[in-house]
Amino acid sequence: MKYLYILLLSCLMHTAWAQNKxxxxxxxxxxxxxxxxxxxxxxxxxxxxxxxxxxxxxxxxxxxxxxxxxxxxxxxxxxxxxxxxxxxxxxxxxxxxxxxxxxxxxxxxxxxxxxxxxxxxxxxxxxxxxxxxxxxxxxxxxxxxxxxxxxxxxxxxxxxxxxxxxxxxxGLSYRDWMNRYLPSTAWVTFGMNLALGLPSDVTAxxxxxxxxxxxxxxxxxxxxxxxxxxxxxxxxxxEAQSNPSGSFDLLGPIPVLLAISLVLVFLSLRFSHKKGLLYGLDIVLFFIYGLLGILIFFLATATDHEVMSNNVSCFILWPINFPLVFWFAKNHRDGFWLKYVRIAFIVAFIASLISGYLFYGLFIIALPLLVRLFFLSRFYSK
Incomplete structure (x- = not known):
């Protein structure tokens, strides 16, 4: 009886809809x-x-x-x-x-x-x-x-x-069209571009x-x-009233990430002999980037967001770098971990160049990570 009532109600709704002209x-x-x-x-x-x-x-x-x-x-x-x-x-x-x-x-x-x-x-x-x-x-x-x-x-x-x-x-990709509507130097712009994969770079x-x-x-x-x-x-x-354009944000991603990168270069050169200080710094840095990498990897592989699949940024924010940092940051002169860090740097650098070509901000996001991987790899001492 219940199903008959539902069927009758559906028919009545359909009839009323069809007569609406x-x-x-x-x-x-x-x-x-x-x-x-x-x-x-x-x-x-x-x-x-x-x-x-x-x-x-x-x-x-x-x-x-x-x-x-x-x-x-x-x-x-x-x-x-x-x-x-x-x-x-x-x-x-x-x-x-x-x-x-x-x-x-x-x-x-x-x-x-x-x-x-x-x-x-x-x-x-x-x-x-x-x-x-x-x-x-x-x-x-x-x-x-x-x-x-x-x-x-x-x-x-x-x-x-x-x-x-x-x-x-x-002539523009989905990503390019999207970026026309986003503030060029805002955290949300950097974050959205970080989450997008290669399908967003198809020319629409x-x-x-x-x-x-x-x-x-x-x-x-x-x-x-x-x-x-x-x-x-x-x-x-x-017609909307015009809103005043925003001024340069000192706490935006560009000044913040560039400042962090410069500080990391200075600390890496100045305190290379103080392993405890740099070790703690690496734990914090790779913890933050590791969590971000896990999120990006999740979005790329375990969701219905097709445009987030095949994300090159996963190779920058390599998720396993966080748990492994406890070993490679302390033992980076060891043969195995030295090879690991060098490979991680090369992969992240290549991925950051590709990602930066798609959106310049992705290379800036990678900079702090690249700085520490570079110094841990001891390329600078050669």
Whole structure:
């Protein structure tokens, strides 16, 4: 009886959804929200607005919703299994939130679609909003709030996006596009690049670059439908007040890591005869880098984050260096441990050059580690 009730309820919901139709006066728009100042908002956001004056409908659909109350939230976030979902709100509430609370610019592009195409998009959104369909496994580069909307538009207007001619959206890797939206000298930028593996360095084509809301907006502005622009009107819903640009951060990764590296060079030269001091220093240094290496290795091998796999940084932050430091830091003149340290230095140096080519900050992260491995290897005494 319970299953019969569920089946009946599902049929009723489906019937109600199927009968829900937009009028000829309705319009469908792409709404692009500018990047914000918090990490989760650095890359902007995108929505589909469905407006129908005949029924008073004015919804903003978003594929970027998640719930902090999800069981084991942080573990699922770390593992890449946190479910995201489609949600909608009244457009007036969305506009009020982003303008009054986050001070972020909102731009709207009204699409020149016929009634069937508008209803196709609306029905797709309503179908996706059903409880059994609304949740999905979020992928930052491949399946996010912008790519899902891109796919819906392409299904409703096949061939409208001339991807092959959009040279402005080509030529950069996923990582390069990401870094355009991150503060160049911030810890979060260094950390995110450290966690990314080689899949993030694949060159994205024009369609793939639309994982970023701004790029989807650009592509939509260039799209053509029946030899006419896909966008029939575009305007700014809210213009944010400009925020003052940040000053140079003395506690940022560049000054801190360079200072640590210089101090390590000085101590390694000045106190080479005081083995106890340098031994304790090595324990602390390799402990910190070892924990970081374990985290990066975990992200690369034991999570669903495909873009973190094949991470060259694992060879810089070699995880086993931490437990082994108790032996190689004390016995680095011993034949076996001397060979180990030299091999570790060469591998870390080559990996840091490769990683630094992909993002300069990764070489800077490696510097303190390279300094101590270099002195432990006794290359300087030759």
């Amino acid at each position: 937009l009028s000829a006066e309705s319009r469908v728009s792409l709404v692009t929200i500018a990047p914000g100042t918090e990490l989760y908002s650095f890359f902007g956001h995108t929505l589909i607005r469905v407006y129908d004056p005949a029924t008073g409908l004015d919804r903003a659909y978003s594929y970027g919703t998640f719930d902090f109350q999800t069981e084991n939230f942080y573990w699922k976030f770390l593992k890449g299994t946190l479910p995201y979902s489609l949600s909608y709100n009244n457009m007036s509430d969305v506009l009020n939130y982003y303008s009054q609370y986050e001070n972020r610019t909102l731009r709207e592009q009204v699409l020149a679609l016929n009634e069937d195409q508008k209803n196709q998009i609306f029905q797709a959104l309503e179908k996706n909003y059903l409880p059994e369909n609304r949740y999905y496994q979020y992928k930052f580069f491949y399946d996010n709030c912008a790519t899902r909307i891109r796919d819906i538009f392409e299904q409703a207007a096949p061939g409208a996006y001339p991807w092959a001619t959009m040279s402005r959206l080509e 084509n024009a369609s793939q670059s639309c994982y970023l809301p701004d790029n989807l907006e650009i592509a939509t502005a260039q799209a053509m439908l029946n030899k006419q622009k896909l966008v029939e009107a575009s305007f700014t819903l809210f």
